[in-house]
Amino acid sequence: MVAAAGLIAAPSSGVDYSAEQARHGKPSIASEQFGTLADGTEVDIYTLRNSLGMEVTVLTYGGILQSIEVPDRRGRLDNVTLGFDNLDDYVELNDPYFGAIIGRYGNRIADGRFTLDGVEYQLATNNEPNHLHGGDVGFDKRVWEVTDTFRDRGSVGLELSYTSPDSEEGYPGTLDTTVTYTLTNKNEIVMDYEATTDAPTVVNLTNHAYFNLSGEGSGSIEGHKLHLDAGHYTPVDETLIPTGEIASVEGTPFDFRRPTEIGARIRDDHEQLLFGQGYDHNFVLDRDGGGLELAAELSDRHSGRTLSVYTTEPGIQFYSGNFLDGTLVGTGGKTYRQGDGLALETQHFPDSPNQPDFPSTVLRPGETYDTTTIYQFSPAKRGR
Template structure:
């Protein structure tokens, strides 16, 4: 067998999954500011569902799914070109780290050492800092497995980066199956005690039309409690019941039904921008959230092994971000659902700890299932 034939066979193996014909392809997406090549990966299953992602920020670029009438549309915000991701400051579609969400005053202690992180959100640290994982080019590849193929992205974060201790190695695997499940699996290790808390920051609108708001979307969150915040959006440390508050989504409710209630927490967040303490946290994957759009019939179910999830109702979108097809992302036209450790958990002893020590392995698995209302 000649060398050219071997190369062609290898290329075919990389682009075709053995999971019932699912395919993954790689295309050029541009050159990053540091000169690194950036790629666009396309995953497509036998149902026609398509997911695109890029190794710039390990970001989701598009998720195209059918509505109740079989019409396909893109249900996440994003950009047509690399420059959009380079210039974006709203974390659209990205993998955020080392620490998703906020850390009060950017400070925390491990053992006898205090660490000061970059301040990039008022007086606080947000989503890994000014140049967190979302602004880096990840090493990436297509991996052809025995039962499925996936895209793997890897990154080394050096000791002291954005103020975090330890050389940290992280890996994120993206896969799509014929059940219309987008599966994201994260792992991480360190050579010095540190904190690690990764998530994806996609902005969803299940109508597929980002001129619509998400206020008519119906939301269910499997959580009896949430973590109240102060005026700087930092948790107070309380884990409070959702009973008799606008934070109660244990039964399906329209996002817009109570979003403007005279309630201090909603005033602090200018809407929903809070962490819910998910029920049944034991390190195993369980159902966390269901979102439906009654008009299109699309449904998103999220299953995760994380203790919390941040629900953000697009309160700071103001039309200044121009996305795919020239669409302007306006007020509350998209929502985020971010599985995570609780915000500021390094400073709250009663929150599940994000501490990672040498010899330990950080793991997270989240499944995003896209379906149709029955």
Template sequence: MRALLAVTLLVTAGHAGSTGIAVQPYGSTTAGAAVEKVTLTNDRGMTLGFIDYGATLISATVADRNGQRRNVVLDLPDLPAYQRSTRKWGAIIGRYAGRIGGARYTLDGKTVALQPNARGLTIHGGPPGYEHRVWQRRDFADRTSLGAVYTLVSPDGDQAFPGKLTLRVTYRLLRGSDEFRIEYEAVTDAPTVLNPTNHAYFNLAGAGSRGIGTHRFRIAADRYAVTDDNRVPTGELADVRGTPLDFRQPASAAARLKTPSPLLGDPPGFDHSLVFAKPAGKLAVVAVVDDTASGRRMEIATTEPSAQFYTANAFDGKEVGTSGTAYQRYDGFAFETQHLPDSPNQPAFPTTVLRPGEVFRSVTSFRFSTKR
């Protein structure tokens, strides 16, 4: 009740119409923890929704060329569906997004043994994943934005990683433009590695739309991480030139999936780490995605050096969204801004080491507009 009262005060502090923050119960986990759903609405009518479970992004409603708003984030219908799923829909991933080869790394002369999966590597930090935890939340509203700050304390030894980590993730919706930001901040009390991301899937034609055939991608990446048979980086960063991964000029990912390529596998799919051509740590636009059907455009800017570009290759129709549509292969895409997988074992990659006294900070923004 206290959280709901705080929201009421934020909404009535001089903001017209439905602009503000709405909080609703979203059920309880199987362990009995209460979960709430937050919906932000800005001055233009864009909404952003998320839940405490996994600090999971569940919706972003943005206008098409005719002013009609639809949710462009692939979602699930309720909390039990999120608890059952292994696809990490819209959740915050940690302690380490992506693969760590051999489920181990060495830091300061000490080998850290992580939790291996069936292939002998660690993916997305290993269990229990951050996506299956209830995060603590503090809502806020200021002159230019409104949102929530989520906090998760990951104790020393959690997922076998050293150091007590305190991670804060802010979802921020700008009042005057159709843009939201995900801001990360973390500290540790012992040397560790950290690589958080958000695992949202998008379809700019609207969640539940079939395929991404009407999408065109421009990605400012000139290199990609070469991987082995387990999709663990070898350490080589190869030129995208002449490969299906070259999106430096706008192109259709769906069209490229129809052309056989050893780089895309069989069945074909994008699931690659793309390295941006920009100064380290600078917030810069790294991707522009246009949906020719709706006219929606999404510009992604980040301080991160790379992203995992994934075209929902493993979707199999077994999970159904709020729209009532079962998600099939290629029905969305993920663009997970992050550091490179296996960086703790690849000294030539940008470092993911975090030490006591340091503060990890990262920002990714998603700005929406329309194109005729």
């Protein structure tokens, strides 16, 4: 696990961090009951607050990032992630996976099948004809145990754990998983993922937060500018399964190597955009090594907010909220329509168990799955 404190330099925003910390006090954490499931299981909500006033709420149901309150250029706080204000909606309506931990396998597996060590495994096909985000009852629908909370002068956080039994959703092996959320005084949400298994299996964990830097429920994200440190992506077929090709973004609507408005090319006549009804693709990050590296920057000129995504993962799924259809009402009482939020899911590649040329997602006994992703919020850079 990568240590949280001091990972990324504080943004050069002109903020006097010492003065701000004195104004807001020490980081804090509090919890209360959020609701009760039909079987009587209680679900809690944890509120993390740093010394700058940034606030993050986390549900034990699905490990969901329920809200992320960050300042704009004038210091005004607003929630920048999509979600619901009640448990029933998360249980009954969260097909978009708002804010949830995704597992055992984030993204799609073709036909819900893969072969490992000569044995074929059949998973749920909950996204016909494919397997998506862990199946019918994935990690996003499990109640996680809070196994630790912590707080010091520079950060506050909680550790969530879940044990997935052998054959759950068709996956082999008992998987012990821990996800740690840390909110730092640099306005970072640090997400550390760890997992071990007692039998060979496949694992690909991520978080499915949707962002709108103008504020949740404020409208389209097509005016946001996105930079992806990725010269290649993995094209898909009409069911959104990778073809196996690792294609250059050069000369395509998928070239975000320079900051580009999301809406600039989203309606181009390009087969891949037609398949996804917009962007719903894995980008191959231009990595220099195995540590934390910048994967993406998202900026909004209206609010002055920037989101920087750092990760140890080899890929990132950019999903432009294509299937939001106006039927869901979010935390602020507004309906979510197509493109009202976007996801930047750090990950290994989709369908890797069936793609020998993709980075492996196999985890074996004695090994530890260990990845880290950071969402860092700061004022937008000049010119963005």
